[in-house]
Amino acid sequence: MIEMTSVLPVKDETSEPWFAALNEGRLLIQRDPVSGKAQFYPRARVAGHPDRLPEWTEASGRGTLYSFTVVERTVHPQFRAMAPFVLALVDLEEGVRMTSWIVDVQLKDLRCDMPLKVVFREVHPGQILPCFTVA
Amino acid sequence: MAHKGHFPSGDFCIVGAHESPRRRAPGIHPFQIHAEVIAEALADAGLTLEDVDGFATAASFPSEAGWQLNAVEVAEYVGIRPTWICNTDNGGAAALAHVGNAVAAIQAGLCSVVVVSYASSGRSWPLAAPDFNSGQTGPGQYEVPFGMSTISAHALAAQRYMHDFGLTSEQLAKIAVQMRSNAANNPHAMFREALTVEQVLSSAMISTPLHKLDCCVVSDSGGAIVVTAKDRARDTRRGGPVVLGYGEALGQIQMNQMADMTTTAARHSGARALQTAGVTIGDIRLGQIYDSFTITVALTLDALGFAPRGEVGGFIDDGGITPGGRLTLNTDGGGLSSNHSGRRGIYALIEAVRQLRGEGPGVQVANPDLCLVHGTGGWLSATATLILGAQQ
Secondary structure, rough: OOOOOOOOOOOOOOOOOHHHHOOOOOEEEEEEEOOOOOHHHHOOOOOOOOOOOEEEEEEOOOEEEEEEEEEEEOOOHHHHOOOEEEEEEEEEEOEEEEEEEEEEOHHHHHOOOOEEEEEEEEEEEEEEEEEEEOO | OOOOOOOOOOOOEEEEEOOOOOOOOOOOOOOHHHHHHHHHHHHOOOOOHEEEEEEEOOOOOHHHOOOOHHHHHHHHHOOOOOOEEOOOOOOOHHHHHHHHHHHHHOOOOOOOEEEEEEEOOOOOOOOOOOOOOOOOOOHHHHHHOOOOOOOOHHHHHHHHHHHHHHHHHHHHHHHHHHHHOOOOOOOOOOOOOOOHHHHHHHHOOEEEEEHHHEEOOOOOOEEEEEEEEEEHHOOOOOOOOOOEEEEEEEEEOOHHHHHOOOOOHHHHHHHHHHHHHOOOHHHHOEEEEOOOEEEHHHHHHHHHHOOOOOHHHHHHHOOOOOOOOOOOOOOHHHHHOOOOOOOOOHHHHHHHHHHOOOOOOOOOOOOOEEEEEEEOOOOOOEEEEEEEOOOO
């Protein structure tokens, strides 16, 4: 049973391959097989075209920083001990935006639109997540 | 997309309104507050529960004590036996959406007198709730494990608006300072002592660039209004302001789906509300705009078109939200100083009714003829905008 206050992902048939790839150091996104348009977050169907099945593709891991916030205080017990951390929205060069953390960067050096590359970190015990650092 | 149908502008009225004076109510179940505010709103209208055949509410947080069938739960507790219920939940926009839905339902003959109520023990409810808008399932499993909280979601928007348009923390702080000033005369406001820009900027940094005093108060409270058709309103104690225009719109809920964090769905809901009311933004001098955070106000002023695109910082510096200026805003002190127990839209709506009746407890505008009310729900996710007019 998963606690209501847990922040660990509740994986499902769609997300299992995405999380499994992270353990192998690969970041997956999806593509619309008709238009080629990239999609994130992963879905069972193409957003806007529920008659289409998306295809998995490996992202280059390169992107830019759309926005960020240094979380200095949080009420959530699972994050309190981690603060400060840099929560971010990262634009991948394939044209999708994802939620992530910026790691190994001096806070004073953070700028919107700065170039980034993916790194894989065990953010929660046993749970590798895609994070980003300076490219 | 424009409305194809004809909105019955001016045909419906808000004939009763009441905001609970409660702000700190430990040990009080929210359904008690529902019952209190419904009784007062009906008394204000000169109606009784027997007149009520429509009921709308939204509650899905533990602090609201509502679960999946929350309109049914609250109706049962209060003893309403409606022929129409509405459980639309677009967060802070919900009470406004309930008015739009009530107009449609009454117009369709499904009911005739609708109560919209809301109550929450946002401050004192004993059951813990994670500060995440969606759970870590489905779409949320790609965002929640990174610690995306309510304030961080808004902080991300603030950071990007600052980057794109040069908005400053001082300009955001001025919004909080103005709301506090507006609250000074409101006897029920949670905070009334004068506030300075320096105090906002020196308050604890929560999630850069937002400080503690960029955030709304957290209260226990509730409110209710009564909506009916204009012909029926003649039978009520006082009549009431008329619903002139309405619009609603959706953005996103996962922050990674927000294409442009410097604007919100208010662009669309606002345009629809103005269009249905047959007025322009230039006609609006009084507004009650959702203020969960200072940045929520800044983004909304930009999105609604009060400030030219990207220029909301200068708009604030130039006294754009000073009473008597371009837009007199959140006259009771808003969520930043008076009341924010959860889905605050109901309080913005009630303050609009008070203003149009000349009964504002904070700053009262002299004889306003129009008031824009705007709700923002979720994390800059869903919006609803109402244009109310003085009683005709």
